[in-house]
Amino acid sequence: MKTRKRSNAPIFWGLFGAGGMMAALFGPMLVFITGIAVPLGLLLPAGTMSYANMLAFAQNFIGKGFIFAVIFLFIWHAGHRIHHSLHEVGIHPGIVSKLLTYGLAAVVSLVAGVALLGLGF
């Protein structure tokens, strides 16, 4: 019988699944808060997303973790989805498609992590 190699997809599929869950739970409300409510001054108190508030949020241990989780999981979710979509439009999985998608996700994660840590606690 043909020998088959075990797929390492569970790592990427796991990140994809976690990112999808994260996007479904937080995505719409983040779009509403950052894209609609704050710019239009709806519902939320003035200065909700002021620099001081946001800096304090990003310096808090939980706030930092939340920001990193949102960026990290969203970008890996997107990377995996785009990797599969490229396959569907005829750009077959290979080193190029992986660098474009998973590579980009890794770079964005790294930049987000370094920037968040750089803000201090």
Next chain:
Amino acid sequence: MSEQKIIEIEVLRYLPESDQAPHSEVYKVPFTDDMSVLQGVQYIKDNFDGSLTFRWSCRMAICGSCGMMINGIPKLSCETFIRDYYPQRISVEALAHFPIEKDLVVDLSGFIEKLEAIQPYIIPKEPRTVEEGEYIQTPAQFAEYIQYTSCINCVLCYAACPHTALSPDFIGPGAMALLHRYNMDSRDGGKAQRMELAASEDGVYNCSAVGYCSEVCPKKVDPGNAVNINKINAGMDYFLRFLSPKGGAK
């Protein structure tokens, strides 16, 4: 009696001995409201061109032989009725994603190899002698897998799945549904062997959850669900195998 109705059926013809590529031919077929597309194709063979080749057997959606692309959708031609298309022309082609042997007959050898690979039979945990009696199973254990036993190997799901076209070695929806059927059977002990296949590079992660396989399934097997449940199973095994005393699938 009302006037005889005529339907145009456009059939994709391909005779490997003489044709460079498949081509279409249109036939004007008289029909009655109780006629299936299969009967329309049979009418063409009986009255216009005896060389037209297609598979069929039971005429009642249980043998799984007569799958065709009907207006681009994989369907069993025996349970698809001409009256539902009239007065539009019906196009009939060989199932997508398979090599054509002749006209509407496709080469299923790739699928048969996949079916063999998943070991679609019970591999007993402990073989029992006749004296020891039958394998006992509760209704709840039976309910775990009964849905997946309805598969008739008609391969409509393979013609629907974009990934079987992109990755020809992908085990695919139908065989995965049967893999799951045996894995879920309380009498079976072959799960570890089958999961090696599901977790491999030809396995479940080729699927991007399009779900069209389940939509076209004439027996409501839901092969898409079987594939996606096993993404979770193979994923758990991938991360937890180091904790498992047997080391998980290889």
